[in-house]
Every structure is written in C-alpha cells, then in structure tokens.
Amino acid sequence: MAQTREFKTEVQQLLQLMIHSLYSNRDIFLRELVANAADALDKARFESLTDPEAARQWKISITPDKENKTLTISDNGIGMTENDVVENIGTIAKSGTKAFLKMLEEKGENSADIPEMIGQFGVGFYSAFMVASSVELITRRGNEPAVRWSSTGEGSYELENADKAEPGTDIILHLKEDAELYLESWKISEIVHRYSDFIAYPIVMPEKKVKEDKTECIEERTLNSQKAIWLRKPSEITEDEYKSFYAHLSNFGGTEFLKAIHMTAEGTSEFKALLFLPKQAPFNLLMPDIQKKGLQLYIKRMFITDECKELLPDYLRFVCGVVDSSDLPLNVSREILQQNPLLGKIQTAVTGKVLSELKKLLENDRENYEKFFAEFGRILKEGLHTDRTNGEKLKDLVLYESMNSENGKRITLKEYVNAMPESQKDIYFITGEKREAVASSPALEFFRKKGYDVLFMTDPIDEWVMQSMYQYDQKYFKSIVKGDFEDKESEDKVKADSEKYAVVAEFLKKTLEDKVSEVRFSGRLTDSPCCLITDGQALSPHMERLFRAMNQDVPVSKRILELNGDHPIIAALNAKIAVDADSVELKKYAGVLYDQALLLEGSPLSDPAAFAREVVELLSGVLK
Ligand code: ADP
Numbered sequence: 001m002a003q004t005r006e007f008k009t010e011v012q013q014l015l016q017l018m019i020h021s022l023y024s025n026r027d028i029f030l031r032e033l034v035a036n037a038a039d040a041l042d043k044a045r046f047e048s049l050t051d052p053e054a055a056r057q058w059k060i061s062i063t064p065d066k067e068n069k070t071l072t073i074s075d076n077g078i079g080m081t082e083n084d085v086v087e088n089i090g091t092i093a094k095s096g097t098k099a100f101l102k103m104l105e106e107k108g109e110n111s112a113d114i115p116e117m118i119g120q121f122g123v124g125f126y127s128a129f130m131v132a133s134s135v136e137l138i139t140r141r142g143n144e145p146a147v148r149w150s151s152t153g154e155g156s157y158e159l160e161n162a163d164k165a166e167p168g169t170d171i172i173l174h175l176k177e178d179a180e181l182y183l184e185s186w187k188i189s190e191i192v193h194r195y196s197d198f199i200a201y202p203i204v205m206p207e208k209k210v211k212e213d214k215t216e217c218i219e220e221r222t223l224n225s226q227k228a229i230w231l232r233k234p235s236e237i238t239e240d241e242y243k244s245f246y247a248h249l250s251n252f253g254g255t256e257f258l259k260a261i262h263m264t265a266e267g268t269s270e271f272k273a274l275l276f277l278p279k280q281a282p283f284n285l286l287m288p289d290i291q292k293k294g295l296q297l298y299i300k301r302m303f304i305t306d307e308c309k310e311l312l313p314d315y316l317r318f319v320c321g322v323v324d325s326s327d328l329p330l331n332v333s334r335e336i337l338q339q340n341p342l343l344g345k346i347q348t349a350v351t352g353k354v355l356s357e358l359k360k361l362l363e364n365d366r367e368n369y370e371k372f373f374a375e376f377g378r379i380l381k382e383g384l385h386t387d388r389t390n391g392e393k394l395k396d397l398v399l400y401e402s403m404n405s406e407n408g409k410r411i412t413l414k415e416y417v418n419a420m421p422e423s424q425k426d427i428y429f430i431t432g433e434k435r436e437a438v439a440s441s442p443a444l445e446f447f448r449k450k451g452y453d454v455l456f457m458t459d460p461i462d463e464w465v466m467q468s469m470y471q472y473d474q475k476y477f478k479s480i481v482k483g484d485f486e487d488k489e490s491e492d493k494v495k496a497d498s499e500k501y502a503v504v505a506e507f508l509k510k511t512l513e514d515k516v517s518e519v520r521f522s523g524r525l526t527d528s529p530c531c532l533i534t535d536g537q538a539l540s541p542h543m544e545r546l547f548r549a550m551n552q553d554v555p556v557s558k559r560i561l562e563l564n565g566d567h568p569i570i571a572a573l574n575a576k577i578a579v580d581a582d583s584v585e586l587k588k589y590a591g592v593l594y595d596q597a598l599l600l601e602g603s604p605l606s607d608p609a610a611f612a613r614e615v616v617e618l619l620s621g622v623l624k
Contacts, residue, residue, distance in 0.1 A: 002160035005086075007151075011126075013101055015153040018129040026179065029131050030188070031195035032124030033073045033171055034060060035248065038199045040077025040169060042303040047078070054142075056166075060203045061220070062192070064183040069175050071132075071182055076168035079141035082159065085149050089125055089137065089157075128171065129153040131179035138162050139169040192223040195244050199224055200303065228301055230274035230322045234262050246276050249296065249320045256280070258372055261321075261357050269345045275321035275354065277361075281375045295350075298324040310343040315383035316354055318376045323350065355393045362397060362412070370410060373399050378459045385468050395472050401435055401456040403444055413472045421451055426478045429455040431463050431542040437602040442528035443480045449526055454480055463543050481541065481601070482534045490523025497521040497565025504573050507581065508561060511590040517558035525564035532559040532597050541603050561594070569593070588614050 007015065037060045048054040056076055063072045080088065128135045133152060140146035146164035151157035164170075173182075181187050185205060192203050204220040211217055229237060229245050246257045256279045263273040275295070295311040297304045301324060311323055328342055337343075358380075362369040373380070383394045399410035404419075416427060428447060432438035438456050447454050457466065469477055498505065498521045509519040517535070525531060534540055538557040539547070547554045563570060576586055595611045598604070605611050 002158045004156050004158050006156050010101060012155055014126055015129055018126050019153055026130045027191050028195070029127040030062075030073075030182070030191045031247075032127045034062075034192065034196045034199065034203060036124060037073060037075035037077060037169070038196075038201060040075050040079070041201050043078040044076070044167070045302065046304065058201045060199070060201055062188055062203065062205050062223070064185065064188065064205075066183050069180060069183065071173045071175060071188075072170055073173075074168065074170045076166055079144075079167045079169055080139045080147070081141045081144045082147045084141065085137070085139065085147050085159065089149060126153075128173055131175055131182055132173035133176045134174045136172040136174075137169065138164055138172070140164040140167050142167055189221075189223045194240070195247070197224045197241070198227060198229045198245055198248070200226055200228065200301065202226065228298075228324070230262070230272055230324055231301070234260075245274075246320075249276070249322075258368060259357065259361065261353065263350070263353050265346075265349050269325065269342050269349070270327055271323055271325040271346055271349075273321060273323045273350060273353075275319050275350070277354075277357070277372065278318055278320065279371075279375070281318065295320065296322045297328075298322060299328045300324070300326055304337070308338060308343070310338055311347055311350060313347065313351055313383065313387055315379055315381075315386060316351060318379055319350075319354055351387075351390065355390060355397065358397050359393070370399065373410065378461050381459065381461055381465050384465045395469070400429075401458065403439070403447065403454040403456065405453075407435060416453060416455060417473050417475065419453060420475075424450070424452045426476045427455065427472060428452060428478055428480050429457050429466070430480050431457040431466070431540055432602050433542070434458050441481070441601050442525055442531035442597070443533070443601070445526040445528065446522075446524035447480065460546065463540065463546065479534075479540055481532075482538075493565070494521050494523055497563075497570075501563070501565060501570055501574050503577050503581075504570055505563065507573070507577050507586070508563075508590055508593075511587055512561065512594055515558065515594060516561045518560045520560065520562055521565050522562040524562055525567070528564060528597075528600070529567040529569040530561055530563050530593055530597050532601060533562055534559055541601055545603065561597070588618070592618065 041058045041060070044054065045058055048056075058076065060073070060075045063074070064070075065072070135151055135153070137149040138146060139149075146162040148160050148162035149157060175182060185207065188205060196203060202222045203224045204222050206218045207221050209217050209219045229241060242257070242260050246260075258277040258279045261273075261275040261277070263271075263275065265271050265273075273295075293306045294309050294317070296306045297308045297311060312319060323346060325342070325346065328337065328340060358369070358372075361372065377399060380394070381398055384391060384398065387394065395413055399412055400416075401408070401410050402416065405411050413427070420427075430438045430441060430443065432441070435456055435458055438444075438458065444454055457463070466477060466479070471477065501521070505519045505521065509516070512519070516532075524533075532541070534557070538559075539554065541559075544554050544557070573586070573589065576583070576589075580586070592611065592614050595605050
C-alpha cells in the first residue's frame with residue numbers, strides 16, 4: 001500500500017525554489033540525472049569486480065515519450081532499497097541542502113550561475129523539479145523488493161512497492177507544459193553531447209527506424225563518445241570539452257577553471273592524470289568534514305573512488321581531477337587499495353607537478369597567480385608546516401603583503417630579500433588580524449626609519465606556519481613585536497634617554513607593575529610615545545588572542561613597555577613627576593598610555609569603559 005510522507009522543511013524550501021525560481025539554465029537537470037546514473041553504474045560495476053554474476057551490459061538510457069509527455073532516464077546500476085530511497089531522496093535533510101540554501105540566501109536566488117552549482121551541493125536529484133510537475137522513481141537494489149517513489153515536489157511524497165524486472169533505477173519525469181522541448185531528440189542529444197560526452201558508459205536513446213521493407217523498428221542511438229578526456233592529446237581537446245569535464249568533477253561548481261594540467265608518468269608507477277587548478281574556492285574547502293572528495297582514481301579507465309585521500313596532500317585539496325593508473329590491482333577492496341605504496345608514489349609525482357605548474361604560473365602570469373593565491377593561498381601555506389620535503393619550493397610560492405607594498409599587493413619572499421638594504425640581515429614580519437591593524441603598529445616605526453620592509457602576516461594560519469619557518473635564503477625570520485633588535489646607531493641615544501628620564505621609567509614600572517615586566521627606552525619609535533614588546537620566548541599578542549578565541553587558557557604574559565625619549569609626553573611626565581610624584585592624575589596618565597599602546601597593536605582593553613572615562617576626564621581638563 002502506498003504511504004505518504006512529509007519532506008523535511010529544508011527539502012520543501014529547496015523544492016519551492018526549484019519549482020518557482022531557478023530558470024536560468026534548466027538544461028542541467030539532465031546532466032545531474034545522468035551523473036547520478038553514472039555514479040550508480042560505477043558503484044554496481046565496482047561491486048561486480050568481486051561478484052562476477054552481477055556484471056551486465058552497463059548503460060544509461062533516455063527515453064522521450066511525446067504522447068504521455070514523459071522523459072525517462074534509466075540506468076541498470078546499483079539501485080536503491082526502500083531505506084536508501086527514504087534516506088537519499090526526501091526525509092533526511094542532508095548537509096548539502098542546508099549549505100545550498102545558505103548560498104542562495106547570500107547570492108540571491110536569481111543569480112545566473114546557481115543552476116551550475118547545484119551538483120556541488122548534493123541536491124542534483126531535485127533539479128528534476130525545474131522541468132517536471134511530478135517525478136516518479138522506480139528502483140531495485142539486487143534482489144531486494146523494488147520501490148516506487150513519487151512526488152509533485154509540494155511538501156510530501158509517496159512510497160509503495162513496485163515491480164521491476166532488473167536491478168537499477170528509472171526516473172520518470174512528467175514534464176511541465178513549458179518544458180516539452182525536452183522531448184525533442186535533438187535537444188536531448190545536444191545536452192548529452194555538451195555535458196556528458198565523456199561519461200564512460202553508453203548513453204542511448206531509442207529511436208524509431210523505418211526499415212527497407214517499410215516496417216518500423218526501434219534502434220538505440222548512442223549519444224556520447226565515451227572518450228576518456230585524460231587519455232587524449234591536449235592539442236585535440238577543445239575548451240568546451242575541458243569545461244564540461246571540469247563541471248562534472250562534482251566537488252567544484254561552475255565551468256571556469258584557471259588551468260588544466262596533463263600528466264603522463266612512466267617508470268616505477270605508470271599513470272596518466274588530468275588535473276585542474278580552480279578559479280574559485282568552493283564553499284566547503286575550509287570545512288574538512290564536508291570536503292570528503294579528492295582526486296578521482298581510475299584503474300585502467302575504470303572508476304574506482306573519489307574518496308582516496310592518499311593521492312594528494314591536504315594542502316593541495318583545491319586541485320581536482322583524475323588519476324588513471326595502469327599498475328594498481330583492480331580486484332581489491334578500496335580499503336586495501338588505500339594501503340598500496342604505489343599511491344604514495346603517485347602523490348609525490350602529482351605534488352611535484354602541481355608545485356612546478358604553480359611556479360610557472362607565478363613567473364609567467366603574475367596577475368592570475370595573485371588571484372589564485374587570494375583564493376587558495378591560505379590552504380597552500382598549510383604545506384609549509386606539513387610538507388618538509390617540498391618546503392623550499394613552497395616558500396617560493398607564498399605571497400605576503402608588506403609595509404612597503406601598496407594595499408592589496410603581495411610580494412614573494414624572493415622579492416622581499418632582493419629589496420633588502422645591505423645593512424639588513426634578517427627577514428622581518430608582524431602578525432595580526434588584517435592589514436589596517438598591523439599597518440598602524442608603532443613597532444613598524446623603527447623599520448620605516450631604517451628603510452627595511454616588514455611582511456604583514458594577516459592570515460590566521462600564518463602564526464602557526466611561522467613556528468616552523470625559520471629561514472629563507474639563509475636569512476632568519478624575526479617577529480618585530482618580539483625581543484630586542486641590535487641597533488648600534490641609537491645605542492648612545494638610548495643610554496642618554498635612560499639616564500635623563502630614569503624617573504619616568506621607574507614611575508611607569510611601579511604604576512603598571514601588574515601589567516608590564518619591564519620599562520625601557522629604545523630607538524624603535526619615532527612617532528609614538530611607547531609600544532609593547534613581547535619577550536623572545538612568549539606568545540605574540542596575536543597568538544594569545546587566537547588561543548583565547550578558541551577558548552583556550554593562556555597565561556597572561558607581562559610585556560615590555562618601550563619608551564620613545566624624543567616624544568614630548570615623556571618630557572612632560574618627567575616634569576610632572578618632579579613636582580608631585582604621587583598625584584592621582586599621573587597614575588591615570590600611565591594607565592591611558594598603556595591602554596592606547598594595546599589599542600594600537602589591535603589587542604582588546606580589559607576595561608574599555610574605564611579607558612573612555614579617563615580620556616574624557618583628561619579632555620575636560622585640557623578644554624577647561
Ligand atoms: P548527490 O548525487 O550529489 O549525492 P542527489 O540529490 O543528486 O545528490 O542524489 C542523492 C542520492 O540519491 C545520491 O547520493 C544517491 O545515493 C541516490 N541516487 C540518486 N540517483 C540515483 C540513481 N540513479 N541510482 C542510485 N542511487 C541514486
């Protein structure tokens with residue numbers, strides 16, 4: 001007996017959109033259904049490796065029926081049990097549905113590229129409702145009872161037992177009036193040719209033929225060439241073919257990519273690969289729990305898996321593509337396959353190739369490389385910490401903003417080193433949340449005066465990466481908010497200031513006792529009265545903030561307060577202390593000085609209200 005069940009709310013919302021608003025490229029519904037059918041065939045064929053009886057003539061057929069206005073997409077693949085149907089099509093709101101709705105909310109549902117991205121979110125099946133007023137799905141998994149699912153996409157669906165002679169799935173679309181174009185065989189073959197030509201199974205359409213003796217018969221016409229694009233010569237592949245193949249690699253939406261990379265490896269491990277550097281980061285790149293798919297692994301043209309993490313290091317997870325090996329064993333389970341040492345060899349070769357292609361891009365097409373880096377740089381940088389073997393190559397690929405480069409412009413480490421004046425021995429950097437925050441740090445003043453550049457490290461990951469990046473080109477990396485700098489020129493000046501204003505340093509040290517570990521003069525500053533410096537061993541203030549943001553307990557480390565002997569405030573303080581060292585006002589000045597130093601380096605104040613109150617009080621004193 002048929003039972004009626006409700007869709008989950010998210011699915012209902014999604015279906016409403018499919019039915020009412022997404023019209024910009026309805027053709028892709030067929031691509032999505034064919035892709036699902038091809039996946040189902042991949043799974044069945046993989047099973048048949050260990051169960052030869054399950055082998056059959058794998059194929060996908062597309063059958064238009066003009067009389068009944070239906071379009072049927074059938075496959076003889078893995079099929080679904082009743083449970084599978086309930087789980088996959090309808091009740092369980094998959095993570096993809098939510099993510100898709102969120103993206104719509106951000107982009108606005110009329111954006112033209114949304115249909116292109118449907119596949120990326122694992123909601124492809126529902127795109128059938130762009131063209132169909134109702135959808136039937138009849139499916140059978142092995143010898144389990146067959147199931148019929150149907151829905152008009154409006155809140156509920158029906159489920160009942162069905163008859164089906166062979167394992168596999170039929171999807172019957174009852175086309176909307178304005179979608180009858182999809183009954184035309186020319187339209188169907190056009191779409192298949194455009195989006196699904198390389199699918200490794202025949203996609204056939206039954207056609208009426210009139211024989212010589214005038215009797216009619218049905219013949220199947222194969223619509224796709226099934227040519228594996230990665231085995232072909234690059235010179236013979238058109239831009240459109242690349243684009244549609246790229247769109248097919250399901251973990252990325254859209255058809256635009258930055259670069260296609262062909263690889264042929266011979267020797268210890270033989271394989272061919274076609275890899276893509278994408279243009280835009282997909283929504284799930286930074287969410288490792290959703291991002292499960294990696295390169296697609298084929299063995300002798302047979303699809304094995306796209307969840308083989310061993311093919312690429314994590315920090316290249318933005319690369320998508322296909323690896324087709326000719327010497328991995330075919331008849332083993334995926335789990336055993338993943339332990340095969342050949343995979344490591346493939347990873348080494350693929351990594352080397354991708355890094356050298358990135359280097360070429362950096363050298364020959366800086367503009368596009370910078371765009372690439374803006375999207376994927378923070379992921380690539382993970383490799384500096386995790387991949388020691390390729391560390392030196394990676395150092396040549398990373399870009400940073402710097403004090404001397406204009407806003408938004410990034411430089412390489414090589415460019416930084418080439419611009420170093422002779423007197424500069426180390427590579428200087430500062431970490432922080434964003435350019436604006438680090439660019440106003442008083443700690444920069446010394447370097448500006450010296451004519452040294454300072455790298456701005458404003459990715460959250462930089463701080464972590466710098467823990468393992470000691471040197472580049474035999475020069476050490478030094479954080480400018482840490483420790484001491486050798487500065488012969490100002491040594492005498494600092495000594496003179498320390499003597500002249502000894503009481504100021506002493507007074508501040510006593511007043512700010514529980515906040516700073518030391519107060520001293522330095523030649524580091526030119527414009528600001530003071531700044532806070534971290535002891536060489538301690539965490540930088542940015543790192544402390546990151547840890548706190550992650551709810552981790554970090555000991556409050558006392559910092560060093562450095563003073564600028566040339567600043568008028570110091571002389572003024574000196575004079576005041578001489579008159580009345582115990583005045584309440586003086587203590588307030590000390591507090592305000594300390595707080596503004598925190599503000600300038602982007603650290604939060606422990607009591608912002610008190611700071612504001614004191615500033616106002618001081619102002620009223622001045623304005624009196
Ligand atoms: P995705 O394919 O991206 O996971 P879909 O909404 O297109 O998302 O499909 C949901 C799920 O339904 C698939 O993951 C698959 O398990 C199942 N499915 C869809 N079509 C078929 C089919 N033709 N044969 C077997 N299973 C299918």
